[in-house]
Amino acid sequence: MLPSITEIKVRGYHLDLFGHVNNARFLEFLEEGRWAFVEGTMDLTEWQKRGIGFSIVNININYKKPALMGNVLEVRTSLSKIGKTSGIIHQDIVLKGTGKLVVGADVTFVMVDTATNKPMPLTGDIREAFETLA
Amino acid sequence: MLPSITEIKVRGYHLDLFGHVNNARFLEFLEEGRWAFVEGTMDLTEWQKRGIGFSIVNININYKKPALMGNVLEVRTSLSKIGKTSGIIHQDIVLKGTGKLVVGADVTFVMVDTATNKPMPLTGDIREAFETLA
Amino acid sequence: MLPSITEIKVRGYHLDLFGHVNNARFLEFLEEGRWAFVEGTMDLTEWQKRGIGFSIVNININYKKPALMGNVLEVRTSLSKIGKTSGIIHQDIVLKGTGKLVVGADVTFVMVDTATNKPMPLTGDIREAFETLA
Amino acid sequence: MLPSITEIKVRGYHLDLFGHVNNARFLEFLEEGRWAFVEGTMDLTEWQKRGIGFSIVNININYKKPALMGNVLEVRTSLSKIGKTSGIIHQDIVLKGTGKLVVGADVTFVMVDTATNKPMPLTGDIREAFETLA
Numbered sequence: 001m002l003p004s005i006t007e008i009k010v011r012g013y014h015l016d017l018f019g020h021v022n023n024a025r026f027l028e029f030l031e032e033g034r035w036a037f038v039e040g041t042m043d044l045t046e047w048q049k050r051g052i053g054f055s056i057v058n059i060n061i062n063y064k065k066p067a068l069m070g071n072v073l074e075v076r077t078s079l080s081k082i083g084k085t086s087g088i089i090h091q092d093i094v095l096k097g098t099g100k101l102v103v104g105a106d107v108t109f110v111m112v113d114t115a116t117n118k119p120m121p122l123t124g125d126i127r128e129a130f131e132t133l134a
Numbered sequence: 135m136l137p138s139i140t141e142i143k144v145r146g147y148h149l150d151l152f153g154h155v156n157n158a159r160f161l162e163f164l165e166e167g168r169w170a171f172v173e174g175t176m177d178l179t180e181w182q183k184r185g186i187g188f189s190i191v192n193i194n195i196n197y198k199k200p201a202l203m204g205n206v207l208e209v210r211t212s213l214s215k216i217g218k219t220s221g222i223i224h225q226d227i228v229l230k231g232t233g234k235l236v237v238g239a240d241v242t243f244v245m246v247d248t249a250t251n252k253p254m255p256l257t258g259d260i261r262e263a264f265e266t267l268a
Numbered sequence: 269m270l271p272s273i274t275e276i277k278v279r280g281y282h283l284d285l286f287g288h289v290n291n292a293r294f295l296e297f298l299e300e301g302r303w304a305f306v307e308g309t310m311d312l313t314e315w316q317k318r319g320i321g322f323s324i325v326n327i328n329i330n331y332k333k334p335a336l337m338g339n340v341l342e343v344r345t346s347l348s349k350i351g352k353t354s355g356i357i358h359q360d361i362v363l364k365g366t367g368k369l370v371v372g373a374d375v376t377f378v379m380v381d382t383a384t385n386k387p388m389p390l391t392g393d394i395r396e397a398f399e400t401l402a
Numbered sequence: 403m404l405p406s407i408t409e410i411k412v413r414g415y416h417l418d419l420f421g422h423v424n425n426a427r428f429l430e431f432l433e434e435g436r437w438a439f440v441e442g443t444m445d446l447t448e449w450q451k452r453g454i455g456f457s458i459v460n461i462n463i464n465y466k467k468p469a470l471m472g473n474v475l476e477v478r479t480s481l482s483k484i485g486k487t488s489g490i491i492h493q494d495i496v497l498k499g500t501g502k503l504v505v506g507a508d509v510t511f512v513m514v515d516t517a518t519n520k521p522m523p524l525t526g527d528i529r530e531a532f533e534t535l536a
Binding site for chain 4: 143145146147162165166169178179203204
């Protein structure tokens, strides 16, 4: 399946002391990409009502190249693995046009029972929703 | 009553394109100051359970002087007015040491009935809590 | 002239304790709208090289209605006044579709000589660029 | 050497849709901890004038436990490795009092020649400054 693509233009408030997009801000860009990725397929607010939460357990992010004022970035999001209780979303942020890699990240998640805050097996309609995205 | 004082040191991630604290970030500094101001006197999460929400209706903020990397700021927060249904919190952000004004803001709020989202009169223990701060 | 329109969808990371878009985040939405408004007409980084800075001196913002998860917002930006040394940009954030007002703000700015940090008269090509937007 | 400790109280604007500190916000907490860690030992703005930049190449962050409104967090920062051209800063965020782990992160950095944006060997006074922190 093709990755979901979200476009973000770098603005003045994204930058920091060094004139580059700040490393924390990239996590917001990644989150933006993940919301776009799942919408249409998953209704996280409905899942929340059923007591099922989406919980990120690890982010491993490589910063390859600084992003600068005015750059147009593409956040490319895809599901790279779906296991019994956890999955991995892979996300690349590239410069639009050249495709040069700015940031690459693996985001590991589990679904949790919000009553107990314990991970739950990825089964039933939850699993199906993820398989639609794989 | 003396204003509540919260100290914030300007870091790299607070700055923007121009090397100054970004205008949106100052609103987080002000919010930080307001939480420090009300804690001890008001339990907003408990009020929330009672169906009473704190809602900001206007912020009028003057940017007087840029704040730079390494500056130590003081957020000075006080209640300047408490009316029948609304109140005004005044906040100054100054450079520690010199006291030079960086930002001055008036923050107008109401308390709302969270069921109807309508403003409610400032009476009873809610009013008393604010009067303690005046 | 028609206002410039920037569309923003409310995501999980925009919300706060109360499940509403946080008041500081709205200032980022407004800044996003202003960058879109001026691009094509003004090259702020080129102006910066000439020693001319854009400086916000006041923001007066009314919060009319909470913005919630999944809402699609339109940031509508226009120049409402251009004086001898200062100007006012008016910005409304409305719910797409209904046009209901979420936030309305007046943003007062000056241009500063970055060497002295003093306001400078709005003349020449700077003035022309603003008049193009009026 | 003992880790540097920075205390942060969780406020309403740190939270997201789920009522937890948002995963991007934790990166700001970590950055706050790193600035506190290096100040007194390293003058990054002076290094910047010499054409030497601090550049993060990887963050590997584990989210162990949600942080909630009112929690007091300790960001504990230490240098875990200093190699020929790169180093690793380890950071734990724990609940003050219980010491329960909320977040653990390894932050890998290099120093770059800002003219060429290439990594440079960690030698001389730069190395000495890091060794002071080890």
